[in-house]
Amino acid sequence: MAELRYVRALNQALSDAMAADPSVVVFGEDIAAAGGPFGVTRGLLEAYGADRVRDTPISEATIVGAAVGAAMTGLKPVVEIMFMDFVAIAMDAIVNQAAKARFMFGGQGSVPMVVRLPHGGGVSAGPQHSQCLEAWFAHIPGLKVVCPASVADAYGLMRAAIDDPDPVILVENKALYARKEDVPDDLPAVEIGKARIARPGRDATIVTYGAALYTALEAADTLAGEGVEVEVIDLRSLQPWDEAAVLESLSRTHRLVVAHEAVEAFGVGAEIAARMADIGFDELDGPIVRVGAPFMPVPFAKTLEQGYLPDAGRIADAVRKTLA
Amino acid sequence: MPSSPANNAPALTDLVMPKLGLTMTEGVLAEWKAKPGDSVSAGTVIFVVETDKIANEVEAPSAGTIAEILVQTGETVPVGTPVARWTGKGFIADEADAPRPAVEAPKPAPLPASTGDRVRATPLARRIAKAQGVDLHAVAGSGPDGRIKAADVEAAAKTAPAASPTEGERIALSAKYLAMVRRVVAAKRDIPDFQVVRTADVGALLELRRQLNAVGGPKVSVNDMVLKAVGRALLSLPRANRIWAEDAHIAFAATDVGMVVNSEDGLFIPILRDVGRLPLDRLAVDSAAAAAKAREGRLAAGDITGGAISVSNLGMFGAKALTPIISPPQSAILGIGAVERLFRPDAEGKPALRQEMTLTLSCDHRVYDGVLAARLLQAVAEALEAPHSLLLTEG
Amino acid sequence: MPSNNATSRSRAAKGSNKPEALLALYRQMLLIRRTEERLSQLFADGEVPGFIHLSIGQEAIATGLGAVLERRDTIASTHRGHGHALAKGVELNSFFQEVMGRETGVCKGRGGSMHVADMSAGMLGANGIVGAGMPIAVGSALAHQVRKTGGVAVVFFGDGALAEGVLHESLNLSALWELPALFVCENNGWSEFSPTSKQFVAPLAKLADAFGIPAETIDGNDVEIIADTAGRLISEIRKGGGPRVLECITQRVRGHYEGDAQKYRDPAELKDRDKIDPLPRAASRLSVLGVSDALLAALETEVMAEIDAATEAARAAPLPGFAAAQADVYTPAGA
């Protein structure tokens, strides 16, 4: 057991993967000499050399496009887009190239690459540095999308993403980088597509992922004080997502809330709610309620961003609504 | 000029669950006679609908090709619900309507049935109710707007002894039977009914029947004579010949009377037309034919609609009396018990042997009050006690 | 308030013996400098939310351009855009109120430092996305061309943005369509934590040449040279000469953002700072031209008073309300 930070767990996973497999390479803006704007890649240049750990110019389209080509040619690139918002510039490489190459070329090969995308607001970073855009990627056949919330999962999902033969979007949350947890010394990889029960309960289920997990747990604490025992499921993977685990929990609690920081409309929660309204219909003893950000850009001023971000109060209210 | 894209595929329209009668709100899709891809001509039977009492063959209103079936066999859907998509034109004819001119302007699609008596319940509550045989209509919902939740059903199941035995063979029921069940449940729930009871001396009536049947001709039953008595009572008391319609009464001119017929598929109530004005021998023929049709499941929508009152007779089984459930939208039903032989004091107070029958009138308080009920019952009893009046065809 | 128009018509020609023009440029640079120093302090005190990028040491470029641009001209800016906004005429109070997240800010507190925009001043926005301003300026130049406004669109961008694909696309399209656009590269030697030398291999002037666009590379810390050159290029463009590229060599004095400890940077790099800093350079030119120290001190006092007033006004200004912001995502019906 040792105390580890989320950012260090990601770093450790990268390092272990690079040690285990010489085809793993890392590149992105200021990730080598400077160790990354958030420190995720610190020390990799020194440990694995300038061949495998490279700073790039500010060229997102080419960073990801080059990752696709490198992955087609025997490397396993892990690339960083500094803020998830900037990935808009690289969408072609992800959506039209990486996601489709395997299928379109008749399964001749896969594209084993990882695109790391830090998302999330809460620090007045404004409309172009705060977004949670994961639903874009979960909508694209051919991509996998993971979003670790715990320190152990930061390690485990990074390892799994690198090992995966297909392109994986690894969504990190900026607010979680500093998070500390006691974790076993020998962290395992975490299977992509498997959710985790972060808190067991019997009265209602909250499905969530990323930093919203902690908001959901806070809401669960509040509700426990009212005698309501909420089960909180940390989805961990968004594509594929653990339908069976959610259905299983719903079959016990019969009430479902889906909470995330991303905009509610057309978001990940919409997919989960729709699937459960279908395959879980007869289990429902109340409406499925979603909690997400309102349909507006992330605003800058503190008063605005406070109103924007889903908080524990809103999640608790959603649970109460399912129980009404 | 930008041209709009050519659209060669024929436009699809909805084929809807037809409304087969004034009060039909939903129907069971009993059978599909056509499948996707089938081309049908006008008049071809496309599907069969069961309502609470009858199976109706629904014919194609025009030629067309069925594109997609939306409601599967066995499903119950409200009137107006699309059951299929097809290339044909026109809407399913409303058979309960009065005869229409041969050429008809296109009518708008029937509106979906009102959801007024739809139960608000969560899917889980519905599932549990079904498994435990709890009637959701009888459960009070504790959720928003009275939504029934699983806990409400469980509480109801605990207080009411389980309606279905936990052991024993489970018997699947026909759609018709279940439709009847829904209908009686709705009637019991929705109609503020009350009962008035009296006896009638039927000695003379039985003697008249014996004589009539001795003459030959169609065999007249006691039931026919009761039906006729009810018809005549309606002639003399038109105020009773009404039904409740949302917030109004509908008054009928014809003295139609329904006749409850028992069959394996449940109870059916064919309606006999203008019974008060119909000669008794004709009535005997009509009632025998209607009973046969009912038992064979051949009743059509037109056979079961109309009338404000029905007669239900259990006399032949020795039951002294019965308190029947009104068949909506009718406003009353007359229950007939067995003929009993009793000593009654005569004018001098001496015992005299009489043959009596118990009449129980269940009536809808939205149409009847106690006086009206008693007067109708009185008129029926007087007709039965002076049975030659039953041979008349006018009031 | 300083008026840009006061200097826009007078050409600050190097070697001119009239100090007025240079004095106005000096005052504008001073205003930007002191404003950013104030923001640095407010940021450290937690009064400015988010993160801010200061242009300290680079004020001459915004100022020189601002002096020759007219109100009808448009600019697209960067994450390091405070100077651009002020030099193009964004009002100081609403600027402070925006950066401090107030309802009365020029963008109602919704954008903050990285998104200061003022359409009425022809300021099309600072930008959180490196390189994003370039095609926006191309489009604005197209509008000037089609609408025959006589205006010019200017894009400011850093050396780091040279590596974004849009630069190349924007140069090509503006040349192809002969658009009234000026590409101003503020080459401060750094792109975040990486030196330009490790980022980009093609000299911008050569690149422009490949597209047939006339380009000049000048001292980005001499406000007179900048105003002079920019004035000439703008008038060429305004006459229908097509796009131009202007690369200004300068220095980033502060970290990439406030709070950046710059561990990656050799402190020796800034040891001659005073010699190249555009403010002392302009001040010594002014004293050669006979402007007294007392006058400069009075200017200083005047500028500080404006900044103090703007700071206090922003502190007192109301915080934005959420509902109004949420209701303003789309244009209201009938507007």
Ligand SMILES: Cc1ncc(C[n+]2csc(CCOP(=O)(O)OP(=O)(O)O)c2C)c(N)n1
């Ligand atoms: C598309 C995009 N990629 C990366 C960033 C992160 N980022 C912000 S400023 C910056 C460096 C920009 O360098 P330069 O263009 O030289 O401008 P300077 O900061 O030197 O003014 C980077 C990489 C961003 N904002 N947008």
Ligand SMILES: [Mg+2]
């Ligand atoms: Mg730079």
